[in-house]
Amino acid sequence: MLLSRTANNLYWIGRYMERAEMTARLLEVGSRIALLPSAGHGYRNDWESILRASGTAEGFARKYGDPVQRNIESYLFFDRDNPSSVISCFERARENGRIVRTALTSQVWDALNSAFQELRALERQPRSTLELSEINEWTMRQTALLRGAIDATQLRGDGYDFLMLGYSLERGDNTARLLDVKYYVLLPKADYVGSGLDSYQWLLLLRALSAHRAFHWAYGGEITAAKVADFLILNRRCPRSLLTSVTLSADWLGRLAGTYGRRTPAQDAADALRDEVAGHSVEDIFDEGLHEFLSRFIVATGEIAAQVHDCYLSGEAR
Amino acid sequence: MAEEIFNEMYDGGTVRDIYASLEDWTTAMPGDLRQMKQAEAEALFRRIGITFAVYGEGGDPDRLIPFDMFPRVFSQDEWRRLERGIKQRARALNAFLVDVYGRGEIVRAGRVPGHLVYRNEAYEKAVVGFVPPKGVFSHIVGIDIVRTGPTDFLVLEDNCRTPSGVSYMLENREIMMRMFPELFRNARIEPVDAYPTLLRRTLASVAPERCEGEPTIAILTPGHFNSAYYEHSFLADQMGVELVEGPDLFVEAGRLWMRTTEGPKRLDVLYRRIDDGFLDPLCFRPDSMLGVAGVMDVYRSGGVTIASAPGAGVADDKAVYTYVPEMIRFYLGEEPILQNVPTWQCARPDDLGYVLDNLGELVVKEVHGSGGYGMLVGPKSTAEQIASFADLLRAHPENYIAQPTLALSTCPSFVAEGVAPRHVDLRPYCLVGDKIELVPGGLTRVALREGSLVVNSSQGGGVKDTWVLAE
Numbered sequence: 001m002l003l004s005r006t007a008n009n010l011y012w013i014g015r016y017m018e019r020a021e022m023t024a025r026l027l028e029v030g031s032r033i034a035l036l037p038s039a040g041h042g043y044r045n046d047w048e049s050i051l052r053a054s055g056t057a058e059g060f061a062r063k064y065g066d067p068v069q070r071n072i073e074s075y076l077f078f079d080r081d082n083p084s085s086v087i088s089c090f091e092r093a094r095e096n097g098r099i100v101r102t103a104l105t106s107q108v109w110d111a112l113n114s115a116f117q118e119l120r121a122l123e124r125q126p127r128s129t130l131e132l133s134e135i136n137e138w139t140m141r142q143t144a145l146l147r148g149a150i151d152a153t154q155l156r157g158d159g160y161d162f163l164m165l166g167y168s169l170e171r172g173d174n175t176a177r178l179l180d181v182k183y184y185v186l187l188p189k190a191d192y193v194g195s196g197l198d199s200y201q202w203l204l205l206l207r208a209l210s211a212h213r214a215f216h217w218a219y220g221g222e223i224t225a226a227k228v229a230d231f232l233i234l235n236r237r238c239p240r241s242l243l244t245s246v247t248l249s250a251d252w253l254g255r256l257a258g259t260y261g262r263r264t265p266a267q268d269a270a271d272a273l274r275d276e277v278a279g280h281s282v283e284d285i286f287d288e289g290l291h292e293f294l295s296r297f298i299v300a301t302g303e304i305a306a307q308v309h310d311c312y313l314s315g316e317a318r
Numbered sequence: 319m320a321e322e323i324f325n326e327m328y329d330g331g332t333v334r335d336i337y338a339s340l341e342d343w344t345t346a347m348p349g350d351l352r353q354m355k356q357a358e359a360e361a362l363f364r365r366i367g368i369t370f371a372v373y374g375e376g377g378d379p380d381r382l383i384p385f386d387m388f389p390r391v392f393s394q395d396e397w398r399r400l401e402r403g404i405k406q407r408a409r410a411l412n413a414f415l416v417d418v419y420g421r422g423e424i425v426r427a428g429r430v431p432g433h434l435v436y437r438n439e440a441y442e443k444a445v446v447g448f449v450p451p452k453g454v455f456s457h458i459v460g461i462d463i464v465r466t467g468p469t470d471f472l473v474l475e476d477n478c479r480t481p482s483g484v485s486y487m488l489e490n491r492e493i494m495m496r497m498f499p500e501l502f503r504n505a506r507i508e509p510v511d512a513y514p515t516l517l518r519r520t521l522a523s524v525a526p527e528r529c530e531g532e533p534t535i536a537i538l539t540p541g542h543f544n545s546a547y548y549e550h551s552f553l554a555d556q557m558g559v560e561l562v563e564g565p566d567l568f569v570e571a572g573r574l575w576m577r578t579t580e581g582p583k584r585l586d587v588l589y590r591r592i593d594d595g596f597l598d599p600l601c602f603r604p605d606s607m608l609g610v611a612g613v614m615d616v617y618r619s620g621g622v623t624i625a626s627a628p629g630a631g632v633a634d635d636k637a638v639y640t641y642v643p644e645m646i647r648f649y650l651g652e653e654p655i656l657q658n659v660p661t662w663q664c665a666r667p668d669d670l671g672y673v674l675d676n677l678g679e680l681v682v683k684e685v686h687g688s689g690g691y692g693m694l695v696g697p698k699s700t701a702e703q704i705a706s707f708a709d710l711l712r713a714h715p716e717n718y719i720a721q722p723t724l725a726l727s728t729c730p731s732f733v734a735e736g737v738a739p740r741h742v743d744l745r746p747y748c749l750v751g752d753k754i755e756l757v758p759g760g761l762t763r764v765a766l767r768e769g770s771l772v773v774n775s776s777q778g779g780g781v782k783d784t785w786v787l788a789e
Contacts, residue, residue, distance in 0.1 A: 101552070
């Protein structure tokens with residue numbers, strides 16, 4: 001048994017930390033793509049695709065107007081006006097953690113709190129002394145430390161299930177968004193697909209997900225759109241694939257249903273999405289359109305999240 | 319301030335036995351090591367997250383209370399006397415509360431003036447005639463004690479509602495043991511870490527009679543923006559109970575419930591860390607977002623125990639304070655072991671006259687104030703400050719009491735230049751349930767500014783670990 005509010009805080013720690021990681025990974029992709037000769041619309045367009053994928057394009061446009069790399073970096077990393085910036089996510093995750101200190105082990109709290117304190121110190125340093133790739137790596141190191149502390153110390157009770165549910169829901173959503181960047185960057189020109197530039201962009205994407213070596217183990221040979229889509233959407237061995245993420249979400253919800261002795265609509269929704277994704281082939285997805293498929297997945301994930309809220313986090317369920 | 323100031327480390331010119339090991343420790347510690355340790359302590363506090371936001375100051379919400387590494391020491395004899403005096407006082411205060419919400423014998427007997435009780439803002443008409451389980455209103459009594467000489471301990475004030483700071487008592491010890499384990503190997507220091515267990519037992523012992531089996535206990539906090547949130551969360555964690563906010567609770571079928579992921583769960587004992595006025599918007603402030611609608615009805619029908627009980631505040635008012643020795647005599651038939659500080663009630667014309675004539679030597683406090691706000695320390699104030707305070711006094715004399723400026727004892731403390739005496743006070747936390755318990759120790763607050771007598775953390779005070787030596 002957990003206070004609904006506590007479950008809510010734990011769930012959001014998972015979501016925010018995963019989101020912080022994905023924002024850093026997006027920034028990494030963006031900064032690498034910006035170093036390439038443009039795919040057609042100038043580098044501005046590439047950065048715009050990063051903002052769009054992170055769902056922050058409108059907020060950025062309101063604040064800065066033109067997408068200048070330096071502003072984008074600030075906006076995605078240090079800007080508290082951007083709810084998905086790395087600092088916003090760390091701050092909120094830590095605030096959620098502070099509220100539920102009693103539900104976290106001291107190592108988990110320590111990881112959350114130390115990360116936040118370090119980030120505040122980074123924030124005070126002159127921006128010119130900070131390398132983007134260093135702060136991105138720093139972010140991934142911190143999120144890994146926290147996951148490690150959770151894995152090593154947190155009691156496998158319902159609190160853990162909510163924490164992990166936050167992670168898995170957010171991860172599925174984020175992988176879908178990262179893949180979608182490629183949609184915006186890639187021109188649908190036949191002669192371009194399969195070109196050197198095309199496969200280099202896919203490689204960058206895999207690198208940003210720390211997945212390019214895993215990809216080579218799993219597939220080998222040329223990097224093609226079909227292989228990458230298969231890897232990041234359908235491959236159960238890929239830890240960030242959509243199918244892995246939604247399967248995990250369904251598992252956590254199944255565990256909760258078991259613990260509480262009560263099946264919920266949230267679990268039904270997660271099972272349904274898992275089965276649907278599992279029923280697709282890469283050809284099905286490309287026929288539907290990658291962007292369309294990913295958009296549908298993002299919406300369905302949002303619906304599961306809404307069900308989780310109604311069934312467990314609102315405190316209204318009887 | 320004519321009296322000599324008592325430095326607790328010395329007896330005349332020689333170091334007292336109980337401080338001998340600390341004297342060796344400081345002499346042997348090079349300055350750079352001390353600075354390193356001080357930085358380490360600060361880092362530990364920050365990592366644990368023990369921070370304190372000061373109301374209305376803005377600034378850093380993660381401010382630390384300065385921690386002074388030099389411990390304060392009590393001998394077993396000193397402590398035994400303090401312990402008896404504190405428990406005596408806690409018993410009398412609770413007897414007084416049961417009495418004034420019942421027949422009011424002490425008022426009928428003319429020992430305490432009726433208007434101080436019944437016209438007191440903290441007197442809760444909503445609980446007249448109600449006796450809480452085990453006859454306890456104040457379950458955690460924080461008694462602030464100052465020392466003016468080797469055997470002179472005085473009670474400065476009582477805190478019967480929700481005294482804070484106990485987490486510092488526990489964490490200060492934790493951090494000292496981590497940083498200086500050798501000190502604890504060489505001196506036999508009574509442990510304080512039983513406090514959370516005792517608090518839990520105390521709260522369980524006052525569960526409503528209707529509660530069968532193990533009672534469910536929760537701490538009610540105003541939320542994580544509150545300056546004492548760390549403490550609320552720390553205590554909930556140490557006791558293994560839920561930390562709840564008003565919106566987590568609701569009243570149904572005459573009981574109090576928590577909203578959980580498995581549906582409603584009944585609560586039996588609520589240790590609230592919010593003021594009476596915010597407890598129940600139906601009973602007190604209708605605009606309160608912190609409390610629970612209808613909880614007072616549940617409380618009065620014996621469905622839940624609230625600790626401290628609503629209405630307990632009437633016993634720790636600064637004007638009622640002067641009558642605590644009288645309460646001890648009246649209810650317990652004993653003489654007070656710990657004395658009060660002589661106090662002038664500005665509401666009395668004679669007293670007011672004396673206070674106005676001697677403002678430069680007195681400390682004047684608001685009757686309902688706390689935290690070192692709204693007070694005047696005569697000897698430390700300018701003529702202008704004194705004059706403007708005199709105007710306040712003349713306008714509302716009933717809001718103020720005055721006390722002599724005490725020659726508060728000092729304890730050696732680490733300061734920039736090395737070690738120097740600084741003024742200290744002591745807040746022990748007495749637990750009242752079916753038994754009365756007191757862990758050997760408390761929170762020592764220290765005025766870190768040279769010459770300052772104000773130990774409140776909101777006014778630049780710090781804290782120290784407090785040792786009671788075993789025999």
